[in-house]
Amino acid sequence: MTQHSLELLSPAGNPAALKAAIEAGADAVYCGFADRTNARNYPGLNFDVDEMIESVAYAHSKGAKVLVAINTFPPAGEMKSWKDAIDNAAMAGADAVILADIGVLDYAANKHPNLRRHLSVQASAANPLSINYYRDQFGVKRVVLPRILSVDEVAHVAKETGMEIEVFGYGSVGPMSEGRCFLSSYMTGLSPTSEGACAPASHVTYKEDGDFVLSCLGDVVLNRVAKGEGAAYPTPCKARYVACGKAGYIFEDPIALNALDILSELKKAGVTALKIEGRQRSKAYVAEVVSAFRKALDAVETGETRSTDDLSELSEGGRQTFGAYKKGWR
Amino acid sequence: MKPSNMPTPLVRGAMTVAPPFVLARAIDALLRKMERAHPRLFKNLARLKPYVIHVEPSDLPHRFALKFGGDEKAYVRLLDPRDETPGDACIKGDIDVLLNLLQGRIDGDALFFTRGLVIAGDTAAVVALRNTLDREEIDLFADVTSMFGPLQKPAERALTVLGRAREAARHRAAEFIDSLREERASDPAAPAWANERDALKAEIKTLQTRLAKLEVREKLAKGASQDPAHS
Numbered sequence A: 001m002t003q004h005s006l007e008l009l010s011p012a013g014n015p016a017a018l019k020a021a022i023e024a025g026a027d028a029v030y031c032g033f034a035d036r037t038n039a040r041n042y043p044g045l046n047f048d049v050d051e052m053i054e055s056v057a058y059a060h061s062k063g064a065k066v067l068v069a070i071n072t073f074p075p076a077g078e079m080k081s082w083k084d085a086i087d088n089a090a091m092a093g094a095d096a097v098i099l100a101d102i103g104v105l106d107y108a109a110n111k112h113p114n115l116r117r118h119l120s121v122q123a124s125a126a127n128p129l130s131i132n133y134y135r136d137q138f139g140v141k142r143v144v145l146p147r148i149l150s151v152d153e154v155a156h157v158a159k160e161t162g163m164e165i166e167v168f169g170y171g172s173v174g175p176m177s178e179g180r181c182f183l184s185s186y187m188t189g190l191s192p193t194s195e196g197a198c199a200p201a202s203h204v205t206y207k208e209d210g211d212f213v214l215s216c217l218g219d220v221v222l223n224r225v226a227k228g229e230g231a232a233y234p235t236p237c238k239a240r241y242v243a244c245g246k247a248g249y250i251f252e253d254p255i256a257l258n259a260l261d262i263l264s265e266l267k268k269a270g271v272t273a274l275k276i277e278g279r280q281r282s283k284a285y286v287a288e289v290v291s292a293f294r295k296a297l298d299a300v301e302t303g304e305t306r307s308t309d310d311l312s313e314l315s316e317g318g319r320q321t322f323g324a325y326k327k328g329w330r
Numbered sequence B: 001m002k003p004s005n006m007p008t009p010l011v012r013g014a015m016t017v018a019p020p021f022v023l024a025r026a027i028d029a030l031l032r033k034m035e036r037a038h039p040r041l042f043k044n045l046a047r048l049k050p051y052v053i054h055v056e057p058s059d060l061p062h063r064f065a066l067k068f069g070g071d072e073k074a075y076v077r078l079l080d081p082r083d084e085t086p087g088d089a090c091i092k093g094d095i096d097v098l099l100n101l102l103q104g105r106i107d108g109d110a111l112f113f114t115r116g117l118v119i120a121g122d123t124a125a126v127v128a129l130r131n132t133l134d135r136e137e138i139d140l141f142a143d144v145t146s147m148f149g150p151l152q153k154p155a156e157r158a159l160t161v162l163g164r165a166r167e168a169a170r171h172r173a174a175e176f177i178d179s180l181r182e183e184r185a186s187d188p189a190a191p192a193w194a195n196e197r198d199a200l201k202a203e204i205k206t207l208q209t210r211l212a213k214l215e216v217r218e219k220l221a222k223g224a225s226q227d228p229a230h231s
Ligand code: SF4
Pocket: A174, A175, A176, A181, A182, A183, A184, A193, A198, A199, A235, A236, A237, A238
């Protein structure tokens, strides 16, 4: 297995967060345009074309890369926004585009053959057969693996595909097959995941109920959180459901993935890049998480043993897990 | 992220004691200053859908209304305590949390996970505001002190010194109260004194109960004499 330094890839929801990420030590930043072409389509978030051009120039001046996520699935007859996003990313000088839909991949491969293509986690490609198909058909150079594989499985995929492997190092976890979950459609009457937001803010409400807070999506109460109890994102997979008379987190606990303590294992498994989730989070989050990972990655490179920074305060529900990497729940 | 220079306890103190009309004028002046310092922020806020968000610092006696969007200039207004008109959404938290959030020094989601921040109403309004603020590098302390023009540096120093002095005074007062408590706890006479207080409290409670019973009896007796049917 080739030994290389892991690329630290940070989210950026706006140009200020992109600067904060690079200042904190990110090697690359991923971001999206302010429309439904990417999976973090929230009001006030993301980049317009001018901001993208300026941000790419800024990142390059600091020796960092910019990857543009265009990773949602265009509905029938509405390809224009996705084609424009790819053309604009190429024009801005982006280092790569992160794509999921095969039509969008095909357009990018034909129209901008020199623009690097990465396969988004939204494509849900988790085995060598599927990944090799994307590599051979669309010239994909890197795959972002879904958060369902153990470290051994990641190593197997890396070996069998020979591709650049990107995995999640920190952030929110969802239990569903990525890019294919439509749970929130039943609660909102929309198709929010294909519009770039699982729980659109317009359908989320919080209500105080004595010492509790109720979080609702559409008309459905997802959770009732007591004082001092860690709260979860208002998504259907993090809701507390009543089954057999007992309320509990049936799909997924409010918890964040944190791979800070297994970086050398991931490196050994053949991982190329480590991705931090959270384009919807603030520049303060970006700065803190990136700097914690920068220190830990530098320590891995030098072989130094050091205790890693505590990120629990930034974590969903205030709790952290190795997720599928260790599959401890089995 | 740069650490904040803002002497928050001083700000909290000043905002607590300032008469409403003074506070309202200070907010107007700061807003005008911020408009000059952050034109892009105001342009981005104007581009949003029109919203009114009520901001309720849990440790201050004031509430504020922030209006933005709909191609109009954003403004902040001190809310009259009797004003019950609801906003589209409401944000509640300690003033230092709110000021740090405004300056992008703290993560809104992390505050939400720990419930350091409570939001109600139209979440889209709050998300749009938070995301728009986060695009900007805001340093409120610099914005406030730059209102002093050429005297900005001395003003910065004076406010910092004042903030520290206030903190030191608060610290000394807390120490003094602690020492009084310790003295009382170590005072051998204290338990006897406390016992006497507790005994008196119990006696008062018994007397109050007896008095209440007597009053009821008196009432019943009077009622009986007035109502021949019960005789
Ligand atoms: S419900 Fe959960 S898994 Fe499904 S799209 Fe939403 S966040 Fe993802």
